[in-house]
Amino acid sequence: MSIDLLLFSSFLALSLILGIISSTKVHNISEYAIGNRDFSTPTLTATLIATYIGAGIFSYTLIETYRQGIYFLIPASAESISLLIVGYILAPRMGEFLGKLSIAESMGEMFGPRVRLITVIFGFMRLICYLSVNFKVSSKILELIFGTSGEYATILSALIVIIYSTLGGIRAVTFTDIIQFFTFGCLVPVITIIAWQALGEKSSAMVLHTLTTSALFDYKAVFDLTNPKLYEMLVMCVFFMVPDLGPDIFQRISMGRSVGQVMRSFMIAGFVCFLF
Template sequence: MMLSNLPLLMVIAFLLLTLATGLYFSKKTTSLQDYAVGNKNFSTATLVATVLATIYGGGGLIRNVEQVHKQGLHWIFFTILSATISIWIFIPLASRMSLFMRNLSMAETIGSVYGRIPRVITAISSIMTAIVTIAIQINVITLAISMCTDMVNPRIITIIATLILIFYSSFGGIRAVTYTDALQFITFLIIIPVLAWLMFQKTEFSIGNIVAFLKTQEKFQFSNVFSLNTSLVSFIALILAGIVSYIQPSTIQRIYMASSPIQAQRVFMYSGILSFFVIIFIVLVGIAVFVAVPDLPIQGIWKYIMGNVVPFVKGLVCISLLSLTMSTADSNLNSCSVLIVYDIVNSTGLSQNR
């Protein structure tokens, strides 16, 4: 009975640790600048952690493992290239942000160049994107809890997790969000290699046997990926779309949080390097599942993973999904709040009209 409850107990402990971290690093915000970007004295390592925690969502982990199993090398190249190049694109962007380092949002930067109306349009579209992102992450929390335990209604834990991130994000501002992001990303960074190793252990194949098996599979053959056809064109278009999708207000906000454009450049350079290794481990999980059960339907991939690990590891997987979802959701919640108050209410004079 205790073992079956272990994943749930681990999730509760992690949520309490997240709340404690958020409260500990909460600092009474005396201005909107404190709430939005802090006092700009964050270390490079902390900013790297919050950049990656913001970019990597729980849905991305689930989708990448499933698509590696389904599409093979096509998806492996796509996810590796998009996860590194997309982040490194911010390096030249950060080098040109010296005039805007005192800004609080992407909408303000656009408004300072193009005027008030483009600023409001950017703010509204960014808010809509943030709301969708937050909704997706909340849905993934429910999915993660349902995969790990059937001892409690998943929506109860989802509501608790959502209230926790709303609480520390609202009262602690970007400082609380940043340090909880660091905790959550470090947690994920520890767990994902363990999961990849365990999945390969389940195959009971040597590395040589795994490579030999993959060579026999069409979806893992290089000639299939790089042959000149419509699939290659679609593949390139998908990479370009993936690169652009990373340019979001919550990510741009990390540039404003840096002490200088030079620090911001270093942050995104290190983030791209670390992102490469993170993606490799996620890809390895998908490959391991494919080697073990190549004919498994995509809907059964995570059921297979959760059904072939002990309760302790099941709890770790659930915690890793919670880490990614909460860190992405709280960052978007913070940037969304700034966009509403600073770029819509203040810039349009709605607060004065009242």
Template sequence: MNGTIILIVVLYMLLMLAIGYYSSKKISTNTDFMVAGRRLGPLLMAGTLAATEIGGGSSLGVVANAYGSWGMSASWYIIAMGIAFVILIPLAPKFRSSSVKTVPEYFRRRYDKFSGGFSAIVMMAALVGLTAGQFKASASILEVMLGLDYTTSLIIVTLVITVYAVMGGLWSVTLTDFIQVFLIVIGMAIAIPFALKLAGGWATVKQTVPAEHLSLTKGIGGWGQIAGYVIMYVATFSVGQEAVSRYYAARDGKAA
């Protein structure tokens, strides 16, 4: 096992925990914990929203689909997210002006206790599955990097993420999100030339990969399917706690 890789992974996890501890010192009220004291500016907003949607599914999942039948059109999984966020720009100040901390709280205030409770149950069920998927993806990466068995990797990932999230609330999650999305984007950009070199260069890729896999529309099923993804993301980002909570945490409507 490469000692340098182990050191990098350990330092990374310690950094995440340190951020959680640092953020815990900023927590004095429920608002601080749930919506980071409503002090997120545009840069942190962009970072945490991007990291919320660009995680295990948007990296390992997209790669798996690209190697399957989707090819290059798997990129629409991410592009459609970007389009959805642009469409939501006019609604962002309205999210912020609602002055709530959670989506169920909004439903409770707007309608009644039953609506709030029902929406909380529905969202919990969805978020449990989403969180499990992120944990599994992270554990798979840790398994490969450190040579650990999958179960051990999953336990480590779950403990580290849970600890820093519980310690610092959304403020901790925002700061770690910002670092993680930076590492994901920069890391993948750095990896591209190495991957192409290992594959024998772009010319070799074009000769080897079926032409339809290099299309941006064929693998995914055409423009109708792409439009469906955009509509789905707009709908989920409008009511999903994982996304809307970031808008609630914005400094003001303009930042949102």
């Protein structure tokens, strides 16, 4: 068995096992949706980071950094600032929402059933698109490792996620997020080292040559006030800095024991995501 197959199979098996174990601790809809709100700050931070850094980010960050260089890296980095804004500005004002089962429930209590229904509909549309990207990347990995067809790999990856999240609710999702956090925390540096070594003895010279000769990484050209792309990049930075309070992020806020814990979790998560 190859190391790739062993690692991926172990990750999938752990996800299913944790989902089954977590299901025994769920007795009502509140425990299913937000647990008992007894998550520690590191746990809440880890699930925030894993929620923020999904399969889509791994895919398009590599592609667009290659295509656009600094023009993409700066707006992408600015996106993590939105987590800091939530932690520093919004979280202190969201104490009344702690313990709510969903953002739709909160919107319904404030604005009525019609707004609640609209929130549900657009929440579904948003998350279906998000899950589709994750399933697509996951199926590609399964296809490469197991040699299965793309269709079967997509169905398999979707079934695994649906089973453990359906059985265990937020506890299962949180535990698998922690596994994901440590898995990628270990593997990303390893992959970076392997890729660096694959470039050969002249790896440093090749990278330095790219950074000094490519117009995409020429910071003087990028920040030239006569460069129209500079203003496009700044507009994208502002756009990406707008806080995202979708159903998944709102749920992480609602899971917190206190406003202070939510603030700390978002601040730490924002800093880690910025480094990533």
